[in-house]
Amino acid sequence: MGIEIWRQGSWLVGELTGDLDIASVPVVRVRLERSLAKQEVDGLILDLSGVNFLDSSGLGFILGRYHQLAEDGGKTIITGIQGQVKRVFELSGLTELISRKESLPEALQAIREEK
Amino acid sequence: MTTNYVRLEFPSKPENVAFARTAVSAFVSQLDPTVPELADISTAISEATTNIVVHAYPESEGLVRISATLIGQRVKIEVWDNGCGIFDPRSIRHFGTTTCNQDRMGIGLSLIEACMDHLEIETKEGEGTQLTMWKCLGQQRSDSGND
Numbered sequence: 001m002g003i004e005i006w007r008q009g010s011w012l013v014g015e016l017t018g019d020l021d022i023a024s025v026p027v028v029r030v031r032l033e034r035s036l037a038k039q040e041v042d043g044l045i046l047d048l049s050g051v052n053f054l055d056s057s058g059l060g061f062i063l064g065r066y067h068q069l070a071e072d073g074g075k076t077i078i079t080g081i082q083g084q085v086k087r088v089f090e091l092s093g094l095t096e097l098i099s100r101k102e103s104l105p106e107a108l109q110a111i112r113e114e115k
Numbered sequence: 116m117t118t119n120y121v122r123l124e125f126p127s128k129p130e131n132v133a134f135a136r137t138a139v140s141a142f143v144s145q146l147d148p149t150v151p152e153l154a155d156i157s158t159a160i161s162e163a164t165t166n167i168v169v170h171a172y173p174e175s176e177g178l179v180r181i182s183a184t185l186i187g188q189r190v191k192i193e194v195w196d197n198g199c200g201i202f203d204p205r206s207i208r209h210f211g212t213t214t215c216n217q218d219r220m221g222i223g224l225s226l227i228e229a230c231m232d233h234l235e236i237e238t239k240e241g242e243g244t245q246l247t248m249w250k251c252l253g254q255q256r257s258d259s260g261n262d
Contacts, residue, residue, distance in 0.1 A: 019133060021129075021132055021133060021161055021165070022129045022132050022165045022168060022169070023129040023130045023132060023133060053136075053157060053161070055158055055161040055162055055165060055223075055226070056162060056165070056220050056222050056223050056226055057165055059220055059222070060220045063220060083150070083154065084151075084154035084157065084158065087151070087154065087155075087158075088158060088226065091226060091229045091230075092220070092222060092226070
């Protein structure tokens with residue numbers, strides 16, 4: 001499991017890869033929280049196109065970041081969910097709560113147009 | 116009717132959750148399930164073993180036992196622990212009904228129910244929990260073939 005974090009304007013982008021479960025969530029949570037603590041951002045894009053597997057530990061991690069950003073008026077967008085990841089998201093109902101785009105380029109285009 | 120089985124036993128370490136879902140999925144693959152069916156089984160095993168790591172043995176490690184049995188085109192999976200048991204199983208069988216803290220959603224058993232055809236829970240406070248789940252494989256393939 002890995003996460004590559006970079007900044008796009010006033011947004012932070014986290015590209016996740018591998019499996020997102022109870023063993024990997026603590027590692028990516030620390031890395032992402034460290035980045036969020038260092039800078040003010042308007043929002044967070046979490047790209048899941050490289051995630052092969054996700055369970056409720058992964059969902060909890062994403063929901064936690066959504067609440068963390070929302071506390072300061074920030075937005076969260078998830079991108080690239082497919083297969084097992086998409087099914088678990090839909091079963092949980094989180095797709096009703098968190099904004100979703102098909103791909104990272106589509107999300108980046110959307111935040112550019114929002115300015 | 117053809118039967119086959121596998122038994123797994125391991126300590127309740129977070130890093131063993133991936134092993135459990137991968138091992139059970141690999142074993143079940145001999146029934147030629149569809150990709151979504153195999154993904155559902157992986158999800159169910161991941162949730163069952165994560166629940167044990169987090170809730171059954173909250174203060175220490177304990178033993179996790181998994182049995183997967185193939186009977187015809189059905190798989191029966193049993194997951195045991197000797198942990199603290201579930202105080203009120205009825206309260207955790209619906210989405211979003213348990214407390215959510217430290218980024219945990221409390222939807223593990225609900226996801227298992229959604230991914231499997233049938234789920235039974237036997238639990239006793241202080242003695243442990245056994246989950247028994249069933250799934251019939253090849254249904255989605257035959258459903259689409261009838262379209």
